[in-house]
Amino acid sequence: MGDTDQLDNPIVLDIAAYTLTEYVAAKTLESNLEVVFTDAKQSKPCAQPDYDEKLKFPFVRDNYKPTAVHIIDAQELVSADAATETKRVVELTLDLTPLAELNYDPGDTLAVLPCNNSNVVAKLLQRLNLTEQADITCYVRLVPNCTKKTAKVPVYVPTSATPREIFTFYLNLHGVPQKQFLSALANCTSDVKERAFLNSLSAKQGVAHYQSLILERGLCLMQLLDICGSCMPTLALLVEHLPRLLPRPYSIANSPLEYTKQLRIIYSILDKKPGVTTSMLDVKLSLVKEQQVANLFVYPRTQNSFRFTAAELPGNQILIAVGTALAPFLGFLAHKELSESKSTGQTWLYVGAKTPQAVLKQQQLSHWEATSVLQRLRVCYSRTSTGDEPKYVQDLLEKDAAELVDLLQQPSTVMYICADGAKISKSIEETVRGCLQRVLQLDERAALEKIKELRSLGKYREDIWL
Numbered sequence: 001m002g003d004t005d006q007l008d009n010p011i012v013l014d015i016a017a018y019t020l021t022e023y024v025a026a027k028t029l030e031s032n033l034e035v036v037f038t039d040a041k042q043s044k045p046c047a048q049p050d051y052d053e054k055l056k057f058p059f060v061r062d063n064y065k066p067t068a069v070h071i072i073d074a075q076e077l078v079s080a081d082a083a084t085e086t087k088r089v090v091e092l093t094l095d096l097t098p099l100a101e102l103n104y105d106p107g108d109t110l111a112v113l114p115c116n117n118s119n120v121v122a123k124l125l126q127r128l129n130l131t132e133q134a135d136i137t138c139y140v141r142l143v144p145n146c147t148k149k150t151a152k153v154p155v156y157v158p159t160s161a162t163p164r165e166i167f168t169f170y171l172n173l174h175g176v177p178q179k180q181f182l183s184a185l186a187n188c189t190s191d192v193k194e195r196a197f198l199n200s201l202s203a204k205q206g207v208a209h210y211q212s213l214i215l216e217r218g219l220c221l222m223q224l225l226d227i228c229g230s231c232m233p234t235l236a237l238l239v240e241h242l243p244r245l246l247p248r249p250y251s252i253a254n255s256p257l258e259y260t261k262q263l264r265i266i267y268s269i270l271d272k273k274p275g276v277t278t279s280m281l282d283v284k285l286s287l288v289k290e291q292q293v294a295n296l297f298v299y300p301r302t303q304n305s306f307r308f309t310a311a312e313l314p315g316n317q318i319l320i321a322v323g324t325a326l327a328p329f330l331g332f333l334a335h336k337e338l339s340e341s342k343s344t345g346q347t348w349l350y351v352g353a354k355t356p357q358a359v360l361k362q363q364q365l366s367h368w369e370a371t372s373v374l375q376r377l378r379v380c381y382s383r384t385s386t387g388d389e390p391k392y393v394q395d396l397l398e399k400d401a402a403e404l405v406d407l408l409q410q411p412s413t414v415m416y417i418c419a420d421g422a423k424i425s426k427s428i429e430e431t432v433r434g435c436l437q438r439v440l441q442l443d444e445r446a447a448l449e450k451i452k453e454l455r456s457l458g459k460y461r462e463d464i465w466l
């Protein structure tokens with residue numbers, strides 16, 4: 001864990017194997033931006049900025065902006081296990097005091113502002129010969145006599161920042177390089193073979209290589225700079241071509257009835273090649289463990305129908321979750337348990353996990369089952385089930401098909417599905433459709449219509465973690 005995880009080992013690649021003999025390189029665009037350095041060295045290098053009121057953030061709730069909150073506690077809920085590909089899962093408790101008066105419901109999400117790993121940024125600065133200027137304030141502007149009418153400095157790059165800050169907070173260094181970007185990189189590459197390689201990847205004729213190297217193998221800027229040692233893009237070029245580093249959503253994993261000034265989020269992290277935000281969260285986790293101050297920049301996201309409010313509380317809920325995506329339902333169940341108006345509705349929870357150890361908060365789930373917060377708890381394990389035991393949540397749903405459809409048909413029932421992948425959600429939908437078809441004796445088209453109808457009535461609600 002920690003600050004070095006995102007530094008990949010240098011890639012060894014035979015670029016000749018990916019260089020075409022005949023191709024037409026993507027059209028080179030004129031560079032529209034330039035960076036002007038001031039004389040000012042930042043006294044406090046690379047502090048997270050106070051975000052500009054005017055800068056728009058995706059799905060930000062009205063009257064909120066990114067705000068620093070303190071991480072009060074961090075608990076590891078699940079340990080990583082390479083044999084079963086189980087991801088490590090961590091729960092963070094945040095102090096909500098700075099987000100004054102935040103009202104939220106179970107199911108709501110918080111956006112976390114990521115920052116790129118400090119070692120990755122240092123490596124990039126060094127690679128671009130920018131180490132000496134790394135903490136000098138600069139600004140980005142249009143080149144004099146810029147001919148492109150639509151050219152503009154990206155709004156998310158502040159009018160005054162250092163190169164280190166620009167790479168740390170504003171640019172997605174791990175984004176998928178577009179063909180125009182590859183062509184622009186080729187233009188700042190002096191070695192003939194490396195230039196031909198980058199040009200080939202950007203060419204129409206290089207579609208297959210683009211597919212295999214960029215889209216499938218996931219080569220991004222950092223690896224391309226490793227492979228092409230003579231490629232020397234300017235800071236201005238990277239500002240022009242790299243996408244914005246965007247906030248990531250995390251589900252609130254508790255009920256507002258549990259705390260007034262705190263909130264929990266739960267994240268899973270890949271063992272190999274962890275993502276940008278989860279790596280950053282892990283660095284914060286280390287700080288908390290060392291009892292140092294750890295802050296996160298967050299904002300509440302706009303609410304949608306994937307919520308458990310007073311309106312849904314008296315009714316029935318069918319909750320379906322796979323892996324870490326159980327997180328929002330922990331909030332739903334705590335809410336049902338703690339609500340003053342006791343619900344007599346049925347709550348059924350279906351959970352799919354890799355192993356028994358990978359189920360979040362098992363004891364808490366058993367407690368909710370024992371105290372009738374949950375009327376039905378079904379759990380299955382994809383890596384350890386044997387024989388006829390169900391492996392996937394889809395199997396659990398199939399098994400309960402008749403009762404499930406019966407409950408779903410009741411007017412107050414809402415089915416909530418949360419999964420960390422579009423494929424899983426789609427497969428769950430197919431299973432529910434199959435159950436409806438079988439139990440209600442519908443043909444395929446009528447079953448499709450039924451799901452559509454359930455969606456439009458707000459009885460089938462999904463959260464897809466992409």
Ligand SMILES: Cc1cc2nc3c(=O)[nH]c(=O)nc-3n(C[C@H](O)[C@H](O)[C@H](O)COP(=O)(O)OP(=O)(O)OC[C@H]3O[C@@H](n4cnc5c(N)ncnc54)[C@H](O)[C@@H]3O)c2cc1C
Pocket residue numbers: 087109114174248249250251252265266267268269270274275276277278279324327463464465466
């Ligand atoms: C509405 C919504 C709610 C969400 N709630 C949660 C939540 O409560 N908890 C949570 O952990 N995530 C949640 N996510 C996903 C979360 O927003 C991030 O996408 C995830 O944590 C990875 O972010 P990253 O910046 O570390 O990865 P990136 O740098 O964006 O990673 C690049 C790619 O690596 C892969 N990847 C990285 N990390 C993981 C991982 N842990 N598991 C699988 N693939 C991974 C993905 O393919 C990803 O596209 C939610 C997403 C949405 C849309």
